[in-house]
Amino acid sequence: MARFQRPRTVAEGVYQHLRRRLLAGELEPGRWLREQELAASLDVSRTPVREAVRQLAQEGLLVIEANRGVRVRGLTLEEAVATYEVRERLESMAAGLAARRVDAAARAALDEQLAAMNAVDPADQAEHVRADDAFHGLVARLSGNPVLQELVERLSERVMRVKVLTRDVNVSAFAREQHARIVAAIGAGDEAAAEAAMREHIRTNLRIVEERLAGAGPGAGGEEA
Amino acid sequence: MARFQRPRTVAEGVYQHLRRRLLAGELEPGRWLREQELAASLDVSRTPVREAVRQLAQEGLLVIEANRGVRVRGLTLEEAVATYEVRERLESMAAGLAARRVDAAARAALDEQLAAMNAVDPADQAEHVRADDAFHGLVARLSGNPVLQELVERLSERVMRVKVLTRDVNVSAFAREQHARIVAAIGAGDEAAAEAAMREHIRTNLRIVEERLAGAGPGAGGEEA
DNA sequence: GCATTGTATGTTGCATACAATCTTTCAGCA
DNA sequence: TGCTGAAAGATTGTATGCAACATACAATGC
Numbered sequence: 001m002a003r004f005q006r007p008r009t010v011a012e013g014v015y016q017h018l019r020r021r022l023l024a025g026e027l028e029p030g031r032w033l034r035e036q037e038l039a040a041s042l043d044v045s046r047t048p049v050r051e052a053v054r055q056l057a058q059e060g061l062l063v064i065e066a067n068r069g070v071r072v073r074g075l076t077l078e079e080a081v082a083t084y085e086v087r088e089r090l091e092s093m094a095a096g097l098a099a100r101r102v103d104a105a106a107r108a109a110l111d112e113q114l115a116a117m118n119a120v121d122p123a124d125q126a127e128h129v130r131a132d133d134a135f136h137g138l139v140a141r142l143s144g145n146p147v148l149q150e151l152v153e154r155l156s157e158r159v160m161r162v163k164v165l166t167r168d169v170n171v172s173a174f175a176r177e178q179h180a181r182i183v184a185a186i187g188a189g190d191e192a193a194a195e196a197a198m199r200e201h202i203r204t205n206l207r208i209v210e211e212r213l214a215g216a217g218p219g220a221g222g223e224e225a
Numbered sequence: 226m227a228r229f230q231r232p233r234t235v236a237e238g239v240y241q242h243l244r245r246r247l248l249a250g251e252l253e254p255g256r257w258l259r260e261q262e263l264a265a266s267l268d269v270s271r272t273p274v275r276e277a278v279r280q281l282a283q284e285g286l287l288v289i290e291a292n293r294g295v296r297v298r299g300l301t302l303e304e305a306v307a308t309y310e311v312r313e314r315l316e317s318m319a320a321g322l323a324a325r326r327v328d329a330a331a332r333a334a335l336d337e338q339l340a341a342m343n344a345v346d347p348a349d350q351a352e353h354v355r356a357d358d359a360f361h362g363l364v365a366r367l368s369g370n371p372v373l374q375e376l377v378e379r380l381s382e383r384v385m386r387v388k389v390l391t392r393d394v395n396v397s398a399f400a401r402e403q404h405a406r407i408v409a410a411i412g413a414g415d416e417a418a419a420e421a422a423m424r425e426h427i428r429t430n431l432r433i434v435e436e437r438l439a440g441a442g443p444g445a446g447g448e449e450a
Numbered sequence: 451g452c453a454t455t456g457t458a459t460g461t462t463g464c465a466t467a468c469a470a471t472c473t474t475t476c477a478g479c480a
Numbered sequence: 481t482g483c484t485g486a487a488a489g490a491t492t493g494t495a496t497g498c499a500a501c502a503t504a505c506a507a508t509g510c
Contacts, residue, residue: 067491
């Protein structure tokens with residue numbers, strides 16, 4: 001069928017399609033994906049499918065095994081913890097930089113995003129994950145450091161994956177308060193406070209993820225030899 | 226001719242070939258690369274060339290322009306500074322973590338790498354860049370955080386590119402002393418000292434890059450609309 | 451003279467056919 | 481019964497042909 005309107009290229013359409021299904025948790029970890037099958041189901045040839053798959057593999061969502069196929073990548077507890085540890089450093093750095101160079105437009109964007117997050121239907125898990133990701137992406141963008149922004153966005157895919165696999169939506173009033181504190185610190189131009197607020201926020205989330213992953217056992221799985 | 230021994234796949238061979246030429250500064254920024262021409266010169270088809278080019282583009286070494294071709298990406302001063310700022314955070318984090326979990330094997334590896342760096346022929350610029358990159362990669366690996374390691378390695382390509390384009394080999398005795406200090410701090414298990422030493426080392430390099438890029442004008446260029 | 455449109459060209463983007471490689475299975479044999 | 485090995489099957493990896501797209505330039509109408 002292949003009805004993607006937005007993307008200019010077929011390969012990009014396939015990429016977005018697969019990425020969406022992966023981040024939604026629709027394709028469970030460990031599952032085999034065959035290029036031929038994907039191509040047939042999307043009514044395109046193997047070539048653009050292959051291109052999309054390679055890109056997703058490089059981003060860490062798929063694992064290519066030589067002459068064997070691609071599998072949906074799982075997440076170990078160690079990997080999730082490692083991701084959050086790096087995230088803590090990068091995003092607190094971004095928050096600090098954003099506070100240093102904040103202006104009226106930045107404040108408006110942050111307030112708007114904050115309002116959008118609070119307006120999300122509490123039952124809509126996927127939408128919450130998306131909104132939270134957009135908030136963190138905005139902070140990264142406001143840092144003014146494009147390299148930092150790129151790395152944060154790259155990690156955000158794994159973060160979304162962690163959230164989906166652990167069902168960590170973190171909709172609590174506590175999370176809202178942390179978000180508000182981050183926005184306030186950045187808006188006030190208080191670099192140290194912004195860094196600290198972001199660090200605390202991510203540490204809180206890490207604790208939640210650790211609890212759920214540890215409680216659920218290996219859970220996500222899919223990383224055998 | 227296509228004589229690559231190591232890689233198992235042709236696409237990987239093309240990738241390594243192009244990557245090497247790019248990091249060596251052989252392919253100047255702004256230059257157009259045509260798939261057909263590359264394929265013909267390597268005596269392979271366009272398919273693996275295309276795959277390699279896409280990967281290099283995603284890594285930030287090439288820029289794809291729709292239906293027009295790929296260009297070798299240039300580096301602006303802002304981008305170089307942004308890269309080093311992020312690097313400072315990530316690699317100091319890595320040094321600290323490495324110090325926290327250091328053991329005999331790690332000490333041996335660090336000493337060995339340090340000796341290898343000091344043994345490099347001072348005239349061999351490319352070898353110096355490689356050895357320095359290997360040192361930083363080793364520290365990242367010793368951090369024990371695979372996500373951190375991956376990001377550092379990803380940035381290292383741009384770092385090498387910055388070094389080649391600015392001809393920053395930084396062979397000075399000062400740099401050697403900084404490397405030694407980093408190794409000593411990690412070996413002693415002094416987390417704070419290791420972080421500080423790495424931070425200082427990268428800041429020094431940033432200053433050198435800034436001077437050279439600013440002095441040479443836009444220099445590397447190649448980022449027009 | 452200027453703007454607009456038509457056309458030529460070079461490049462990527464996609465589809466299909468073929469080759470190489472790995473896994474698995476099953477027959478033969480100790 | 482367990483083991484070796486070869487052949488078959490399945491999947492990725494590569495090559496090639498064709499179509500679509502973007503740009504540049506010439507032609508035409510205003």
